[in-house]
Amino acid sequence: SAVISQKPSRDICQRGTSLTIQCQVDSQVTMMFWYRQQPGQSLTLIATANQGSEATYESGFVIDKFPISRPNLTFSTLTVSNMSPEDSSIYLCSVDGQSGANVLTFGAGSRLTVL
Amino acid sequence: AQSVTQLDSQVPVFEEAPVELRCNYSSSVSVYLFWYVQYPNQGLQLLLKYLSGSTLVKGINGFEAEFNKSQTSFHLRKPSVHISDTAEYFCAVDAGGTSYGKLTFGQGTILTVHP
Numbered sequence: 001s002a003v004i005s006q007k008p009s010r011d012i013c014q015r016g017t018s019l020t021i022q023c024q025v026d027s028q029v030t031m032m033f034w035y036r037q038q039p040g041q042s043l044t045l046i047a048t049a050n051q052g053s054e055a056t057y058e059s060g061f062v063i064d065k066f067p068i069s070r071p072n073l074t075f076s077t078l079t080v081s082n083m084s085p086e087d088s089s090i091y092l093c094s095v096d097g098q099s100g101a102n103v104l105t106f107g108a109g110s111r112l113t114v115l
Numbered sequence: 116a117q118s119v120t121q122l123d124s125q126v127p128v129f130e131e132a133p134v135e136l137r138c139n140y141s142s143s144v145s146v147y148l149f150w151y152v153q154y155p156n157q158g159l160q161l162l163l164k165y166l167s168g169s170t171l172v173k174g175i176n177g178f179e180a181e182f183n184k185s186q187t188s189f190h191l192r193k194p195s196v197h198i199s200d201t202a203e204y205f206c207a208v209d210a211g212g213t214s215y216g217k218l219t220f221g222q223g224t225i226l227t228v229h230p
Contacts, residue, residue, distance in 0.1 A: 004158075031216045042205065042220040043159075058217075092158060096216055103149070104216060108158035 002027050002095050004107035012113045018081045021110045023093030028073035031096040033104065034066070038089045046091075049076040083114045117142040117208045121221035129229050130198055136191040136224045138206035147209040148189040149218070150180055154202045162204070165189065176200065201228045 003026040013019050023032065032049040047055040047068055055068035070076045080087050090109040122137040140146065147166050151159040163174025170182040180191045189206060206221040 033216055035218075042222045043207075043218070044220075045217050048216070094216075103161060103164055104218060105161070106151075106159040 001103075001105045002029055004093055004095060004105060006093055006107040006110050008110055009108065010111040010113075012115060013083050014115055015084055017083055018079055019083065019112060020077050020079045021091050021093075023076045023078070023107060025074045025095055029095040030073070032070060032076045033094045034068065034076075034078045035092045035094060035106075036089045037092065037109070043092065046078070049078075080112065083112070085114045088112060088114045117146060117210055117219045119206050119208055119219055119221035121204075121206050121224050123224050124222065125225045125227065127227045127229060128196055131195045133194050134192065134196050134200075134226065136204050136206075136226065138189045138191065138221055140187050140189065140206070140208050142187075142208060142210060144210050147211055148180075148182060149207045149209070150174065150178070150189070150191050151205045151207060151220075152202045153205065153223075159205065162191070196226070196228045198228050198230060200226060202226060 005024045007022045034046040035043045036046050037043045045058050046061045046066055047057040049055050049068050049070040051070045065081050067079045090111045092109045093107040094104040118141045120139045128134045149164045150162040152162050153159050162178050163172050163180055165172050165182045173179045178193050180189055182189050203223045203225050205223050207218040209218050
């Protein structure tokens with residue numbers, strides 16, 4: 001399965017600032033997704049990162065708050081804009097598995113704390 | 116839309132005892148089912164999956180799960196747990212089709228194995 005590297009692994013941010021999280025995959029993948037795991041909560045899908053077009057956002061998530069880039073088949077970024085303490089979460093990148101496997105592989109996540 | 120309910124938020128158990136982590140789901144379509152494990156400060160790792168075929172699926176680390184369509188359940192079991200199994204376990208569903216890769220997760224079950 002694909003190996004995913006996420007940067008940063010953790011960060012402490014100030015209210016009102018923005019942070020960009022990078023997701024690098026060691027092989028070309030069709031689908032890339034961004035999930036959020038708020039403290040003590042389960043994972044929620046933020047958006048699907050589409051190569052060559054705008055990301056597809058799930059209900060409750062908007063592009064102005066979570067802009068996403070996907071310049072090629074191995075890389076994506078998620079920006080958390082104008083952060084507030086409520087954005088303190090683990091943000092995880094995930095990619096689809098081998099063709100037909102219907103399995104997602106997850107990165108180790110980026111743990112953000114907003115003060 | 117799909118939903119997933121993990122019936123136990125925390126399960127304490129002694130080492131070498133059997134364990135069952137319960138998961139129920141609801142969906143209007145056929146689904147793919149997954150169990151993921153999250154060790155402290157790590158990303159998610161796939162334990163096992165049900166895509167089709169035999170309703171009893173075996174995964175890594177001695178875990179298995181049984182898909183029960185009539186009861187819409189996908190309970191995770193292990194006959195003898197180890198200290199190293201202490202982690203949080205997430206049940207997830209994927210409706211496939213246009214929803215491929217968009218996992219709906221349960222709230223998680225924290226398994227604590229005591230010596």
